[in-house]
Amino acid sequence: MIAGSLLLAATDGVGLGCGALAALACLTRVGRRRRLTRRRRLLAPHRADLIAVSAGEDSEGASLRALATAPRRAQAALAENVTGMLGKVRGLPAEQLVDLLREHDALDRARADLGHRSRVRRARATQLLGLSRDSSAVEALLPALDDRSPEVRASAAYALGLIGDPRAAGPLLRATGSPGGGLPAGLAAEALLGMGVGISDALGQGLRDPDPRARTVAAHLCGAGSFTRPRPILRELLAGDPDLTVRETCAVALGRIGRTEDAEALARHTEAEHPLPLRRVCAAALGELADPTAAPTLAALLHDPDPRLAELAAAALVRFGPAGRHALDAADHRGPVRSALTLARLQGALP
Amino acid sequence: MSLPDLAVVSPAELVEPLRAVVVWLLRVTTVPVLAYFVLINTSYLVLIGLGALDFRTHLRARRTEVATLGGELTPGVSLIVPAHNEEAGIVTSVTALLSLRYPGHEVVVVDDGSTDATFERLRQAFDLVEIPREVPQDIPVRARILGLFVPRDGHTRLVVVRKENSGRSEASNTGVNAATEPLVAMIDADSILDPDALLRVAKPFADDPTRVVATGGTVRPVNGCRVIAGRVVGVDMPRRWLPRIQVVEYLRAFLVGRSGWSRFRGLILISGAFGLYRRDTFVEAGGLDPDSIGEDFELVLRMHKMLREAGVDYRVEFVPEPVSWTEVPSTLRVLRSQRRRWHRGLWETLWTYRGMVLRPRYGRVGMVALPYYWLFELAAPLLELYGILTLPVALLLGVVNVPFAVLFLALAYGYAILVTLAAMAMEEWAFHRHERWRDLGTTLLSSVLENIGYRQLTVWWRLEGWWASLRGRKQVWGVMTRTGFNEEAS
Numbered sequence: 001m002i003a004g005s006l007l008l009a010a011t012d013g014v015g016l017g018c019g020a021l022a023a024l025a026c027l028t029r030v031g032r033r034r035r036l037t038r039r040r041r042l043l044a045p046h047r048a049d050l051i052a053v054s055a056g057e058d059s060e061g062a063s064l065r066a067l068a069t070a071p072r073r074a075q076a077a078l079a080e081n082v083t084g085m086l087g088k089v090r091g092l093p094a095e096q097l098v099d100l101l102r103e104h105d106a107l108d109r110a111r112a113d114l115g116h117r118s119r120v121r122r123a124r125a126t127q128l129l130g131l132s133r134d135s136s137a138v139e140a141l142l143p144a145l146d147d148r149s150p151e152v153r154a155s156a157a158y159a160l161g162l163i164g165d166p167r168a169a170g171p172l173l174r175a176t177g178s179p180g181g182g183l184p185a186g187l188a189a190e191a192l193l194g195m196g197v198g199i200s201d202a203l204g205q206g207l208r209d210p211d212p213r214a215r216t217v218a219a220h221l222c223g224a225g226s227f228t229r230p231r232p233i234l235r236e237l238l239a240g241d242p243d244l245t246v247r248e249t250c251a252v253a254l255g256r257i258g259r260t261e262d263a264e265a266l267a268r269h270t271e272a273e274h275p276l277p278l279r280r281v282c283a284a285a286l287g288e289l290a291d292p293t294a295a296p297t298l299a300a301l302l303h304d305p306d307p308r309l310a311e312l313a314a315a316a317l318v319r320f321g322p323a324g325r326h327a328l329d330a331a332d333h334r335g336p337v338r339s340a341l342t343l344a345r346l347q348g349a350l351p
Numbered sequence: 352m353s354l355p356d357l358a359v360v361s362p363a364e365l366v367e368p369l370r371a372v373v374v375w376l377l378r379v380t381t382v383p384v385l386a387y388f389v390l391i392n393t394s395y396l397v398l399i400g401l402g403a404l405d406f407r408t409h410l411r412a413r414r415t416e417v418a419t420l421g422g423e424l425t426p427g428v429s430l431i432v433p434a435h436n437e438e439a440g441i442v443t444s445v446t447a448l449l450s451l452r453y454p455g456h457e458v459v460v461v462d463d464g465s466t467d468a469t470f471e472r473l474r475q476a477f478d479l480v481e482i483p484r485e486v487p488q489d490i491p492v493r494a495r496i497l498g499l500f501v502p503r504d505g506h507t508r509l510v511v512v513r514k515e516n517s518g519r520s521e522a523s524n525t526g527v528n529a530a531t532e533p534l535v536a537m538i539d540a541d542s543i544l545d546p547d548a549l550l551r552v553a554k555p556f557a558d559d560p561t562r563v564v565a566t567g568g569t570v571r572p573v574n575g576c577r578v579i580a581g582r583v584v585g586v587d588m589p590r591r592w593l594p595r596i597q598v599v600e601y602l603r604a605f606l607v608g609r610s611g612w613s614r615f616r617g618l619i620l621i622s623g624a625f626g627l628y629r630r631d632t633f634v635e636a637g638g639l640d641p642d643s644i645g646e647d648f649e650l651v652l653r654m655h656k657m658l659r660e661a662g663v664d665y666r667v668e669f670v671p672e673p674v675s676w677t678e679v680p681s682t683l684r685v686l687r688s689q690r691r692r693w694h695r696g697l698w699e700t701l702w703t704y705r706g707m708v709l710r711p712r713y714g715r716v717g718m719v720a721l722p723y724y725w726l727f728e729l730a731a732p733l734l735e736l737y738g739i740l741t742l743p744v745a746l747l748l749g750v751v752n753v754p755f756a757v758l759f760l761a762l763a764y765g766y767a768i769l770v771t772l773a774a775m776a777m778e779e780w781a782f783h784r785h786e787r788w789r790d791l792g793t794t795l796l797s798s799v800l801e802n803i804g805y806r807q808l809t810v811w812w813r814l815e816g817w818w819a820s821l822r823g824r825k826q827v828w829g830v831m832t833r834t835g836f837n838e839e840a841s
Contacts, residue, residue, distance in 0.1 A: 007758045014765040021772035022795055025779040029791065032783065123415035151415040158417035186557030189423035212561040220424055244631070245561045276489075277631045307485035308531075339484035346480070346505030 046070055054085045056093045064096050068103045069085045079106045083124070086131040091338070095109050098132045107132055113142060119149035126152060130159020130278040135297070138165045145183070161191025163320025166198030173202055173218060178212025185213045192221055200227050207233040212243040219246060223253030231258065235265045248281045263291035270301055270309070281307050287316025292323055299327040307336050312339030318349060370748045372481025377739065377750060387734055391727050392766050398611035399773045405614040406606075406781050409671055424557045426626065427455035428549060429530030430538050433522035435463040437540040442476040444540050453549045457508035460540075461526040464494075464516025470571060473511055478503045481640045486512065490524040490638035493517060493540045499529065520639035526635055537639075537647075541572060543583055544625075547715035552627050555668045558812045562796060563666045564632045564654060567621035571784075572598050573676035583676050587825045588790045593686065596805050597679040603774040606671060610777075613669035617720035619655060621667070623647030625675035632658075632665075643703075644820075645696020652704045655716045672782065683808070690809050691816030697729055698817050729817075732810040738763070739807060766800040771798035776817070 049063035058064055070078055082097045089097065097239075101107050106128065113125035121303040126144050129137040137159075144156035153175065160168040169192055176188040192199055199221070206218030207230055219237065222230050231254065251269065254262040266289065269282040283301060286294045292317075301313035314337045317324030331337055344350040389538065430448050434441055441460070448458045462470045473479060479500035486496055494517035502509055512529050523537050534556060538544065552568040574597075575589030589595050605622075612618045626647065636654045651667065658725040672783045680686040701724055707726065710717045742759070745751045751759075773796055778784070784793060 004755060004758070007755070007762060011762040014769050017769045018765060018772055021776045025772070025776045025791065025795075028779045029783065029788075086449070120411055120414055127415070127417060151412055154412075155415055155417060183557035184420050184554075185560055186424035186554075188724050189418070193423060213559060214554075216485065216560050223425065238599060238699060239590065243561050268670055274797070306487055308487040308489075311484065335483045335485040339482050342482045343505065346501070348505065 019156045030116055039077050042074045043081060046074065046078060050081060050085070053096050054089050054093050056091070058096065064100060067100050070104075075104045075106075079104060079128075080337055083107075083131060094133075095291050098134075101128070104287030107134075110206055111137075114144065115278060115322070117145075118249050119152055121145065122149065122326065123151040123155040126155040126159050130155075130162040130351055131161055135165050138163055138168055142168060142171050146170055146178065148182055153181075153183050156225045157191045161187075161194040164194045164196065166195045166202070168196055169199035169202035170205060171184055173206035173209065173214050175210045176206075176217050179211075181213070182213060188335045189220055189224075189241055192217070193225055197225075197227075199225075200229055203227055204230045204233060212241075212246050214250050215241065215243070215246045219249040219253050225251075226257050228257050231262060234269060234336040235262060238269060243276060244274050244278060248277055251278065251281045251285045252288075255288035258285075258289050258291070260291055260293050263289055267294050267297035270297060270313075276309070277305060279306075283309055283312040283316060287312070287319045290316075290321075292320065295320060295327050298324075299331060302328075302337055310334070310336035311340050313345070319343045355831065357405075366748065367621045370750065373741065373745050373748055373750050377745060380737070384734065386736070387726075388763070391731065394562060394723060395607075395766075395770050396726055399607055399627060399770065401611035401614040402607045403777065405610040406777050410781055413672075417595045422557070423467075424560055425454055425534035425550075425553060425598040426534050426556050426560070427457075428534045428536055428553060429455060429526070429532040429630070430456060430458045430536050430549075431523055431526030431530060432458060432460045433463055433519050433526060434460055434465065434469055434540040435519075435522070436465045436467045438465070438467040438469045438472050439542055440468050442472050443581040443636050444543075445473065445477075445509065446541065448538065451544060451549050452546050453553075455530060455532065456549065457510065457530070459526045459529050460509070460511045460822050461522040461529075462511060462513045463519070463522035464514065468773070468781065470511065470513055474500070475534040477507060477509055477511075479511055484529075484531045486525065489528050489634045492521055492525050492528065493641070494521055494525070496525065518641055520641040520643070523706050524638040524641070527630060527638060533630055534627055535630045535633055535742060537623060538675070539624050541676060542570075542624055543578065543581060545674045545676075546582065548625075548675060549598055549627075551673035552625070552670050555666070555670065556627070556629070562664055563629075563668060564658065565621055565626060565628045565651065566826065567609065567627070567669050568625045568673035568675055569609075569616070569671055570622045570624045570675050570677055571601055571605075572679040574598075574679055574681060576676065586784045586790075587697070587787070588785065589681075591681055592800065593683070593805075594679050594681050595793060595797045596801045598774070599771055600800060601679075602778055602794075603771050605769060606777050606781075607774045610671050612720065613667075615715060615719070616642065616666075617715040618667045618669050619651055619716055619720045619724070620648050621669075622675075624677050625673075626651075628654075636823060643696065643700065644692055645700045648696060649700045649703065652700060652707070652716075656704065656707060659713050674784075683830065687808075687812045687815075690812040693816070694729075694732070695816035696814035697724070697818045698820055701725055731818075732813040735806075735810045736814060737812070764806075767802055767806070768798050771801070 039152065046067055049066045052058045052063040053067065067078065071345050079101060081102055086094060086097055110125035110128040113121045116122050116125065122144070126141060130140060141159050144152050147153050147156065157172055160172060172183070172188055174194060176183045176185055203218045203221055206214050209215055209218070215237065219234060221227065222234060234250045234254050238247050238254065241247050241250070251266060254266055258266070263286060266282045266286050269281045285297060298313040298317050302310050304310045314328060318340060319329050328337060328341070341350065432445065432448065436791065445458055446462060450753045460473060480503045481498050481500050483501045486499065494515040497513040497515065500511040510529055512525055514525055527535050534553060548568060552566050555563045555566050572589065572594055573583065573589045574594040577585030577587065588598060609618060623646065632654060636657050639646045640649050680689055695838055701721070704721065707713045707717045708721045746753065746756050775798065785794065
């Protein structure tokens with residue numbers, strides 16, 4: 001009897017659950033479409049003015065004035081639209097759009113929203129301040145790098161990258177390797193790259209960070225942004241970092257910015273006692289660096305039992321010009337050498 | 352009792368012992384079966400909850416998304432396309448893959464001993480020339496390589512490797528050996544990727560370059576969708592009920608199952624149709640096992656085992672948004688073969704890695720995910736078959752009454768519908784790929800119809816696969832008959 005009642009109750013519960021979920025799916029669709037329609041209706045009267053301002057065709061400021069006096073109920077939708085456009089436009093149109101946001105008090109509201117309970121509100125406020133490219137917002141944005149929400153931390157990195165103030169570089173790199181989850185490394189790298197040459201010291205410190213993500217970002221940026229001062233640390237990490245990804249990133253960076261002593265370090269790491277993926281990266285980096293002192297090392301690698309490494313060495317020697325060609329000619333034309341030469345001819349690097 | 356004696360036994364005299372057996376059987380099994388029923392359904396509820404949390408995070412991230420796809424630290428990807436007798440669609444497929452949005456990717460087609468014009472089509476379309484490259488044996492491959500070809504322009508990032516036929520796993524391993532980028536993805540020659548799919552599935556690698564070793568995306572049936580030049584331009588439900596039910600199945604498996612496991616950090620299965628791996632980890636693990644039926648599942652488990660034993664801090668993630676579209680079986684014959692193979696692969700892989708079960712050393716994979724797969728993925732068809740067989744017999748013999756049987760069936764199948772509807776609600780909430788109301792209705796109906804016949808058939812097929820493995824029968828892959836995409840003229 002009890003079992004039957006329980007069964008009945010459970011079946012009723014499941015039936016109700018099914019009905020509720022089916023209704024939820026339908027209501028979600030209806031709600032989404034209604035929101036979309038309402039947004040379109042609110043924006044429709046202002047669309048032409050928005051296009052004129054963002055395309056830089058509002059020379060007399062008539063469109064900007066019209067947008068500034070938009071009714072209050074349309075301002076939220078306008079702010080959202082303008083935020084989307086700010087990521088794509090530069091120069092006077094961008095300044096005018098920021099003025100419009102200021103006129104609608106959107107920037108003041110964004111500052112207030114930095115402490116809002118909703119993480120979506122905090123993230124959007126952070127992004128908006130970044131898109132306004134107001135360097136006075138940096139101090140207010142820095143604490144957001146340690147926000148408990150990953151969306152807010154990512155938005156803060158993005159915003160600080162847009163503002164481009166190098167004071168934020170140190171905190172950004174520290175936040176990348178933060179034990180609480182940190183920042184997405186790619187986003188941090190992108191933001192730091194937007195901060196220009198002033199981040200050099202921070203990169204040096206980032207290379208010493210205990211977290212491999214921060215070290216990877218710092219090493220990558222040394223190469224991507226041509227920061228040569230930390231080269232000794234890059235060599236050190238290439239030799240002894242416990243993380244293979246960090247070592248490979250250092251090798252790539254040294255290939256881009258290195259000098260003769262770096263070529264020697266890279267050459268040492270093509271030797272057989274090192275992990276094969278690292279040896280291959282170092283051989284490719286030597287080709288990128290094209291330092292003549294590396295030619296004998298690369299010539300020796302042409303006989304390596306690993307055909308990929310031998311081909312990378314041959315391709316690197318092709319980039320050395322006549323000296324490299326001489327080494328290639330001296331080697332017997334095994335498959336890897338012939339393959340590298342054929343590819344170089346197809347790519348137009350050789351006649 | 353001798354045979355002549357049996358001839359004079361009345362049916363009523365035969366029914367009574369049978370009734371006693373069924374009563375005894377039900378008495379012995381009721382508690383374990385009910386416990387199993389409660390446990391499996393609770394586990395589904397937990398997975399739905401975890402999946403919903405994952406989706407909420409995903410949605411929140413999308414509402415606050417900043418434009419970072421394809422930025423700094425995005426690693427290069429080699430797309431490995433094993434192809435055997437794919438002359439019909441190979442050029443369209445490769446052209447679409449080459450034009451994916453991604454900052455640095457190459458396509459490596461491995462012509463696995465095709466006997467049709469697969470290679471010739473590629474040679475003509477891309478003006479291929481042979482280069483004398485030796486492919487490294489990073490992963491040992493038994494089949495002989497016949498040649499390696501690249502486009503004459505020297506810039507199109509396509510490599511075609513011709514080899515003797517030795518199966519999909521070996522072809523994939525050959526492709527990985529020939530790959531030059533730090534990440535590798537296996538893509539079926541007849542699969543279609545969304546334009547941003549690669550960027551999205553690679554994002555975890557850029558976000559956490561030192562820890563993420565593998566990611567998987569969602570696979571959805573392409574049947575019924577409108578396709579132009581290798582791109583899905585319109586998402587519609589298939590016209591036939593068999594693929595329609597599979598649309599619902601895929602939704603449930605990917606949007607509830609994998610999202611939930613990923614949230615729990617216990618993902619042990621990345622679909623072979625759309626997975627991205629760090630090449631060095633893939634090679635270190637030994638690549639795909641050519642002798643395994645569930646090679647994708649086996650590889651991910653092997654990677655977990657290897658990395659856990661080495662004490663490496665690593666991540667395997669599922670990214671729900673990027674989609675790979677694939678054609679699902681539209682006939683019962685092909686579906687049967689597929690389900691037999693899947694369940695056989697599941698059993699053989701779980702058996703191979705039985706040593707990881709309930710071993711704290713393997714973390715959540717060993718303590719939760721693997722026991723779950725043993726109990727609720729592998730054993731589920733066995734228990735379901737038991738229910739399918741005993742309930743009608745018990746009903747016929749009057750051991751259980753009709754209202755009880757009806758209620759029990761309503762609860763069991765109602766719960767399955769509930770799980771599917773949860774997946775459907777999540778899909779509508781997060782992705783809403785099916786825009787038409789009619790498709791929503793069809794999905795709802797499919798989630799009900801799935802339980803009438805389809806589900807029972809798949810239970811039987813899965814057990815067939817398991818039984819074939821236990822008897823040591825050789826696995827025959829069978830041929831997936833493609834009906835082709837609903838391709839429109841561009």
